[in-house]
Amino acid sequence: xxxxxYLLLLVVFILSCKKDLPIIEGCTNQNALNYNSSATYNxxxxxxxxxxxxxxxxxxTIVSPSSFPTMFIPENNPMTVEGIALGKKLFHDKxxxxxxxxxxxxxxxxxxxxSDTNRFSKGIDGLFGDRNASTIINAGWNxxxxxxxxxxxxxxxxxxxxVNPIEMNNTWHNVENTLNANATYKYLFKKAFNIDDxxxxxxxxxxxxxxxxxxxxxSRYDKYFRQEVQFTPSELNGYVIFNTEQGDCFxxxxxxxxxxxxxHNNGLDAEPFLDLGLAKVTGLxxxxxxxxTPTLRNIEFSFPYMHDGRFTxxxxxVEHYNSGGHFSSTVDPLMKKLGVGLQLTNQQKQDLVAFLxxxxxxxxxxxxxxTP
Amino acid sequence: xxxxxxxxxxxxxxxxSCKKEEEKDNTPASVQGCTDPLATNYNPAxxxxxxxxxxxxxxxxxxxHTVGGVDLTxxxxxxxNAVGENYNIQTLxxxxxxxxxxxxxxxxxxxxxxxxxxxxxASTFSFTYDNIANNNYTSISYTMGLDTTKNKNNLYVxxxxxxxxxxxxxxxxxxxxxxxEGAYINDSTFYNTHTGGTMGGDYSFNNSSSISLNVxxxxxxxxxxxxxxxxxxxxxxxxxxxxxxxxxxxxxxxQLKQNxxxxxxxxxxxx
Numbered sequence: 278x279x280x281x282x283y284l285l286l287l288v289v290f291i292l293s294c295k296k297d298l299p300i301i302e303g304c305t306n307q308n309a310l311n312y313n314s315s316a317t318y319n320x321x322x323x324x325x326x327x328x329x330x331x332x333x334x335x336x337x338t339i340v341s342p343s344s345f346p347t348m349f350i351p352e353n354n355p356m357t358v359e360g361i362a363l364g365k366k367l368f369h370d371k372x373x374x375x376x377x378x379x380x381x382x383x384x385x386x387x388x389x390x391x392s393d394t395n396r397f398s399k400g401i402d403g404l405f406g407d408r409n410a411s412t413i414i415n416a417g418w419n420x421x422x423x424x425x426x427x428x429x430x431x432x433x434x435x436x437x438x439x440v441n442p443i444e445m446n447n448t449w450h451n452v453e454n455t456l457n458a459n460a461t462y463k464y465l466f467k468k469a470f471n472i473d474d475x476x477x478x479x480x481x482x483x484x485x486x487x488x489x490x491x492x493x494x495x496s497r498y499d500k501y502f503r504q505e506v507q508f509t510p511s512e513l514n515g516y517v518i519f520n521t522e523q524g525d526c527f528x529x530x531x532x533x534x535x536x537x538x539x540x541h542n543n544g545l546d547a548e549p550f551l552d553l554g555l556a557k558v559t560g561l562x563x564x565x566x567x568x569x570t571p572t573l574r575n576i577e578f579s580f581p582y583m584h585d586g587r588f589t590x591x592x593x594x595v596e597h598y599n600s601g602g603h604f605s606s607t608v609d610p611l612m613k614k615l616g617v618g619l620q621l622t623n624q625q626k627q628d629l630v631a632f633l634x635x636x637x638x639x640x641x642x643x644x645x646x647x648t649p
Numbered sequence: 650x651x652x653x654x655x656x657x658x659x660x661x662x663x664x665x666s667c668k669k670e671e672e673k674d675n676t677p678a679s680v681q682g683c684t685d686p687l688a689t690n691y692n693p694a695x696x697x698x699x700x701x702x703x704x705x706x707x708x709x710x711x712x713x714h715t716v717g718g719v720d721l722t723x724x725x726x727x728x729x730n731a732v733g734e735n736y737n738i739q740t741l742x743x744x745x746x747x748x749x750x751x752x753x754x755x756x757x758x759x760x761x762x763x764x765x766x767x768x769x770x771a772s773t774f775s776f777t778y779d780n781i782a783n784n785n786y787t788s789i790s791y792t793m794g795l796d797t798t799k800n801k802n803n804l805y806v807x808x809x810x811x812x813x814x815x816x817x818x819x820x821x822x823x824x825x826x827x828x829x830e831g832a833y834i835n836d837s838t839f840y841n842t843h844t845g846g847t848m849g850g851d852y853s854f855n856n857s858s859s860i861s862l863n864v865x866x867x868x869x870x871x872x873x874x875x876x877x878x879x880x881x882x883x884x885x886x887x888x889x890x891x892x893x894x895x896x897x898x899x900x901x902x903x904q905l906k907q908n909x910x911x912x913x914x915x916x917x918x919x920x
Binding site for chain 2: 344345346347516517520521522525527531532534536537538539563604606608610611612613615616
């Protein structure tokens, strides 16, 4: 009788132990395409041949925040849940770089609005570029990408850093070989794009799909216009300075997107320019020193500022416009107080910075959907 | 021998020429009809155009720009306004809306709701309305800018001019009617002639020009040219200097509207 009681206790103990261990069903065979390293129970789902993986992607619809235009999605790269998940994995995977030490996320940090807090980013070989890494915020609405606009689509953009010698310094041939030797990627590309051989085209398509989901529209600014919060008097003053010819910020940082999708020379330098900007792409001297208008959303987090990251604080940026900038042959006629400046008071400058900080969207920079 | 050859050759020639005549006789009789593939009643079998072709009339509106009567050249400091200020033109973007054709029976055709013109993009200099009904058209009207029914914040969020023409809410919202920008006096002093619905006011204006345009089945293409004479923005009745920020200046906006209505725009028809 006593023995039986002990036995019963033992059974109860074992059962409770088992309960504590989470059972994750999945494929536990490391050689399978769909090997799940966290699976504890093999459910017989292992797949060893891409040909039998079913292709049944789940469509994903981008919902444009009100007052944003409808996002343009390329016809040949429709958004799917599988494509976005694959793009997120690739974006954060160091496998894309020549020596496996850098991912896209190494220089596009979420906490910095997917830009680099370093003035210039360091490539895998220790080399530095001469421009500050662009943010990736509402980039799905960009009509061109890079500071000089040399890529039209996000797909085009993603081709560049992987093979850029001062960035990931890889070759696409090598990337394709590496990915095709990886069972997990073979499985994910099949699920997302129905392909058996992974190629560069589908790598950039997946990354672009992920980037199109990086939408920021829940800042204090957005909440103010949804009448969920009040601006402080200083923020409100800054808003008016920004949106009148007193500050004249709105002509380039236009609408709720805070971009105009155009290129301008904002009077940073006299000639000759160290960086020709748009002219490097168009070859036109009339485009010398022009750069793409960056969004101001999450500007508080995306320091340093300007194409070359020359300013570390928003106060320095405001001071640039307040002192008027430098003349050059291509300076924008919108810089109509050139050399004179906005002549704002210290309080007004503070108000402008306070307004710029209403564009901070902490939900965006901490959104777990964007992290691996 | 030579003679035989000559005879044979001559006979062969006669026969071959005879054959030709026979062939000609075999061809079907000429068919009369419309021989123009662009016509709606094109007859592929027709060999003689009998003037019966019926056309769908396409109307192209062209927007042209002059300064002092000469075609606009951007960038060069070659212009002088009524005040005597030398200036150049670097940017010209504007919205023309409610472009409407009026006929003598009172019917109208809305050719375009809103058209955006950007001097840096030649594809914006014209648009074509494909099917103009037969009628006798007597005038064309158009609005410079957007009237109050159209000049609303974010109304054109999906149009390509949305971002570049937006007019901020603290100054009334809606859109710039026009952005005319460049340098004046010297290369480093800039003007921005930006017109719009300052503080919610309506400074758009509707112009109507008499035209003589009879559209029937025989009319294939028509061109109507709407020209903007840029110097006249600053001339009559108000002499306006390029100096100063004007987006909040209701007086300047009113003066530009008056000048605009006077003689900035002219219309010509090429049929």
